[in-house]
Amino acid sequence: MALELRAVTKRVGQVTHIKETTLKLERGRFNVLLGETGSGKSSLIKLMAGLDAVSSGQILMDGKDVTGMSPQRRNISLVHQFFVNYPHMTVFENIASPLRVAGLPKAEIAARVEEAADLLQLRPMLNRRPHELSGGQQQRTALARAIAKDAEAVFLDEPLANLDYKLREELRDQLPELFAGRGAVVVYATSEPAEALMLGGATALMHDGHVTQFGPTGEIYRKPNSLISARVFSDPPINTARVSKRGDRMHLSHGPSWPATGAAAALRDGDYIVAIRPHHVSPMPIGDDDVALTGTVQITELSGSESTAHFQMGEDVWVSLSPGVHPYRVGEDHTFHMDPTHCFYFAPDGAFVA
Amino acid sequence: MRKVNQKGWLFVLPVVILVAFNALVPMMTVVNYSVQETFGNNQFFWHGLGWFQDILRSERFHAALGRQVLFTVTILLIEVPLGIAIALAMPRKGFWVPVCLVTMALPMLIPWNVVGAMWNIFALPDIGLLGYFLNHVLGIDYNMTRDPVAAWITIIVMDVWHWTSLVVLLCYAGLVSIPDAYYQAARIDGASNWAVFRHIQLPKMKHVLTIAVLLRFMDSFNIYTEPFVLTGGGPGNSTTLLSIDLVKMALGQFDLGPAAAMSLIYFSITLLVSWLFYTLMTRHDTH
Incomplete structure (x- = not known):
């Protein structure tokens, strides 16, 4: 049970954004994409989420080919580096929005929203609008939306990058518990080697549109397969x-x-x-x-x-x-x-x- | 006691002088006329609020006001949805963006009296391209100089042609400022195109739309040059909007007192509606 990329590439015009990539991201653990800005983490996430079409290759979810399937039809969620919430909806409505689209009964929506809000300490803010929240609360709302949806795959694209230091640490400690036991494929993109080490699970090192190494985080930290991988996974630079x-x-x-x-x-x-x-x-x-x-x-x-x-x-x-x-x-x-x-x-x- | 820095006044002074000369002083002269009866040789007699009462009771004023409201409401109902639709259909990036933007901006660059003259010639039933085409090719009986309905349609089409671009450009500015992340989030939520419009694009366009509607309301409510050149208020009085009526009264009949009273009433209506609309639209943002 996993999200699988088979020889996936992405070209835009003459430029190759993602070189041929084969990856198997297991359910129920944290899969970290680690690489500096511009290394292709976001591009790869967009391909995995179906927001961008692959130029070649296949994407499989639990063995089923989902290449080219629109994100609307796939049960996934995405949390961005920017705080993306519907501006005119309350926190409750924001968390509930994907559930309402899915047409769930009202009682179940309320239960799931409240559960997610409790996990992320948002209960007192449920009736507020995003612009009345701090950055950390806005991002927690976006995370709660991803959790309440109970998606098969959750993509977190540098979700902590725009938060201040203290909030980042707090939320980072919480993240693994939030998704533990949900059985989803969690993909977490970051440019900080320390985050990859703290979040554990498996890490894919990315450089110049290419996954240079993939494996259990501790293992690839101790045994880089190339000078590039060693450079990607070291801060300050090796x-x-x-x-x-x-x-x-x-x-x-x-x-x-x-x-x-x-x-x-x-x-x-x-x-x-x-x-x-x-x-x-x-x-x-x-x-x-x-x-x-x-x-x-x-x-x-x-x-x-x-x-x-x-x-x-x-x-x-x-x-x-x-x-x-x-x-x-x-x-x-x-x-x-x-x-x-x-x-x-x-x-x-x-x-x-x- | 807190010390007040009186030098601050110096910085505001240029604006005060400017506003005084281009707005306050001329307006005070209008106020002056509105409460007096003017005879030849510049003899003035006090008339109190008499002119205001006359205007407010006058059927001529009611009719012009009715035409004005009909005109403004009609063009707003056409230009705002049409402007939003065109803005949504415009490309967000690539070669065609500047082409579309310049094409959109062109009508607004044309002087107002030229717009009126252009459409006048364009719509003439015997020699105008549009008039000739409608009458002689499509066989529709169209004569805006004789038929009030045709005159109205021509004025409205002209205004839509001239000013929809303003709504388009403002909405477009609002749309391009929406980060891609919102659209991605909506697609992942499974939102339909209508939901994306209703929950992302419309809320994000709310502020520019407020400005667009406000500008279109004020400009169309005060419109003078284009219909004056196009129809001159005719046929009969059928397209005599408020401003045209006002000019007839002030400069045609030289009724300075009633015209001054009418322009103050006219101004108050514009101001009141604009203020009401703006307050209602921005009320949510403050608390």
Whole structure:
């Protein structure tokens, strides 16, 4: 039981918006589409929802071909990044609108609206109109409409992007419970790697109209299949540098080296790309096997309880993200430390090797 | 005590002067005429509210007012739905957008007396394209200079041709400001085209429609140039709208007192209806 895309593409004129994509999104779990703005998340959602026609390929819902079927005839719901509600209707009428269109009996509509309103703490606002609500309440109304409809597939297109930080956290914590046990296919698009990790389930990484990797979220976070996937699933951006393997050691071009261990030990001698996430590069020694990397600090940022430092090392600029407050001095050299067991290695063409 | 910055008055002064000279001063002279009897050599005698009573009781005024109301209601009933329909049918993006917009704007760019003259020639039964076509090709007996019904139809068609564009352009502006997300949400809700119009497009167009109806009401209620050039108020008095009647009285008969009283009554009606309409339409938004 799932929503399945088979070799789906979307072209508009000469431009390819979605390259050939095959995906199987299971019911009853959170499927996250993760990618930066313009990577094709919204385009893919429109195809899945039937709002846009595919250029080629097939879309199946529970094995049934729904390619080209209009969204009116499919039991789906969509929550946008903008707060989309009918302006002249009350919150109650807004939540009830798809149920009224479906022609359900009045009592059932009322029951379902109230249930959804309770889940989203909207009960005191049921008689208000959207413009009398805060942004968070407007978006909760849109979510309640999606929940009350009890759709087979729910598409959430960056629904938290326009909310302030605190509301976003609150609602994000709630989201998985809201849809748990409803058995719907939930598709959640976001540009924030942290959201994908928090919401769990499965994640599809998107880059340039292409799904580069798809699988259980934790798994693909720990094992990116390409340099692009590793980049998509890292914020701040993942650190990369050219590295060459000679004998049983890895060498950076400007000096530092470390023993090739684990899967990397089996690699043939030659040139590779090493990648490591910023939070694995520490301003302090980590352990006996860590590698010391000296670079010139360029930019430092403090955000809450974390310190970020950008430093120039050889021809690359790397980023270190560490808990606590560190007194970096801009323009001076600082020695950072990394644990090479957290390194990924890619072939020069970007394919994952170890 | 709070200190008031008196320099603020300086900023308002230009507007006060402008409004005073283009509205208040001329209007006061009208008020002045309306309460006096004027004789030759600029001799004035106090007449109180006599002229107002005369006008309000005059059958001539009642008839002109009736024609005016009929005209305004008719063109509003045609232009507003037609304007909405055309706006809905216009493309939202692509090559044809500027073409449609310019085509729509053209009638409004033509000076009013030219519109009247154009339609006059166009509708003449012997040499006009429309008049000739109706009489000699379709065989319909059409003569707007003789037949009051034909004159009315011509005036109304002319106004629809001239001013529907205003409603179209305002509605179109309202329509293009609706984000795609609303249409998508409605399609996902399973809404029909009528429901999309009723629940998304109409509410989103409400403000521009209010302005459109208000502008069309005021302009059509005060209309003068086009029917004056087209029919001159005839045949007989059949198309003598309020403004045409007013000019006849003021400049034709030189009855300054009654004409001044009539223009003040005329102005009050326009103002009152506009105010009522606007208040009713925007009442919901304030609370």
